[in-house]
Every structure is written in structure tokens, then in C-alpha cells.
Amino acid sequence: MNRIEKSFKMLKDHDRKAFIPYIMGGDGGLNNLTERLLTLEKFGATLIEVGVPFSDPVADGPTIQQAGIRALQNGTTLRGIIAEITKAREVVSIPIVLMTYLNPVYSYGISTFAQDIAKAGVDGCIIPDLPMEEEDLLAAELEDVGIELIRLVTLTSPKERIKEISNRGKGFLYTVTVKGITGTRNEFDQEVVEFLKKVKEISPIPVVAGFGISNEKQINELSPHCDGIIVGSKIVDLFNKNDLTGLESFMSVLKPEKNII
Numbered sequence: 001m002n003r004i005e006k007s008f009k010m011l012k013d014h015d016r017k018a019f020i021p022y023i024m025g026g027d028g029g030l031n032n033l034t035e036r037l038l039t040l041e042k043f044g045a046t047l048i049e050v051g052v053p054f055s056d057p058v059a060d061g062p063t064i065q066q067a068g069i070r071a072l073q074n075g076t077t078l079r080g081i082i083a084e085i086t087k088a089r090e091v092v093s094i095p096i097v098l099m100t101y102l103n104p105v106y107s108y109g110i111s112t113f114a115q116d117i118a119k120a121g122v123d124g125c126i127i128p129d130l131p132m133e134e135e136d137l138l139a140a141e142l143e144d145v146g147i148e149l150i151r152l153v154t155l156t157s158p159k160e161r162i163k164e165i166s167n168r169g170k171g172f173l174y175t176v177t178v179k180g181i182t183g184t185r186n187e188f189d190q191e192v193v194e195f196l197k198k199v200k201e202i203s204p205i206p207v208v209a210g211f212g213i214s215n216e217k218q219i220n221e222l223s224p225h226c227d228g229i230i231v232g233s234k235i236v237d238l239f240n241k242n243d244l245t246g247l248e249s250f251m252s253v254l255k256p257e258k259n260i261i
Contacts, residue, residue: 026076047095048235089121
């Protein structure tokens, strides 16, 4: 049982929901990454998703795209992010999940990537442009070093596909709540709630909702039907504005309790 599984077990035992913030590695400078991870841990994050900037981010909305551009302009690389996470692991105890596209991993070298992120203390990896049918490219490499491949399902995923995908993982199932890219949304319709209910019935692992979630109303609407919430654009925007008071207030919506993790 790795850190991700342990965290969700503790949450379940205390009848709590996961709050998973996303940040872009290198946005604001790589030297700020450890500080931001510590801040999110202090404010009660269950685990943290760290994005790797990429020049063709097909799943990212405007806010995260701009964060990626800022990070790339700062000279951020995948290798640099891994090095900073290695340093951060000396003081950050909660799980860290790396979100990247396949091309940077392929360029880095799949076997070397798996070994290096494991040594750095990464617990999981999300690769949104890696379909289930192509997982053989790296799933075994990650599993061999104890890295959980976090898989995604979408509103258009058939029931049988959801079942097959969720049966492959041990960490959590990333359940995409919009038909499109990341970014804030004004509201979600009933289709999303029904979708989360369906996925919860199917999945043997925790179901976490992400994409488009940016306010308290949405969190309160969706969280009863899943095991946790991922928030990206809102967190990225608050860090970019250096609004730590707003960040702490926003993260208190699910009333996370750092002392149970």
C-alpha cells in the first residue's frame, strides 16, 4: 500500500473527502516549488498534483496553458521538476502525483523516467494523452518501481470501459467532469452527477472528480457523489496572484484535516 492508498484509507475511516490541488511545476520559478507544496500541505491537501509544462497541452484550459508558458519561459524542464521534488521530499510528507504528457516522458526515456521519479519520491503519474490501449508503453515500468498510473474516464466512456480502466488501478480513478479542456465552469448539469454516481457504482477504487471545478457551490454539489475533488485552474490563479489568504479559505471548503493524513 503506497502513500496514495494510505491517504484514501484514512479519509474513508474518518468519513472525509480528498482535496487535491493542482499546480504547474516551475510557474513562479522552480525555486518556489517546495514552498508551494508545503503551503498546500499546511492548508490540508490530501495529495498534490504537479504539472509538467508542455508546448502542446491538449487537455489544458487557458489558465493552466498560461501557467505552462510562464514555467517554460522560466526554463522549467521535466528533469528540473524531478530534481526539485527530490529536495521537497525532505520536508513534504503527503503524496505527490506528477501530471505530464507522453512526449516528454518518451523523450526523457521511459525506464529512466520511472526510476528517477520513484527515487524523487513521486507516488503516482497522470498522462492524459495515454489511452488504455497504449499503456504497455510504460505501465509495467511504473509498476515495477511502485509508481501508480492514475487513469482517467470521461463523460463519454462506456460502462464496460469504465469497469476495465478502474480495475487496472490501485490509487484513484480520475473522473473528468467536462467534455473538453480544463478551466473554470459556471455550473455543472445533472448529467455530471449521474455520471459520478455511475462511476462510483462501478469502480473498486476511489473516484475523484476533476476539470472545471472552481467554487464552493460546485464542490458541495459534486463531493457527495465521489471520494474527492481535484482543483487546478483556481489554485493556479490564486498562486499567480500570491493570494495565500484566498487559497487557504478556498481549500477549507471540504474542511480538510491535515492531522488525519
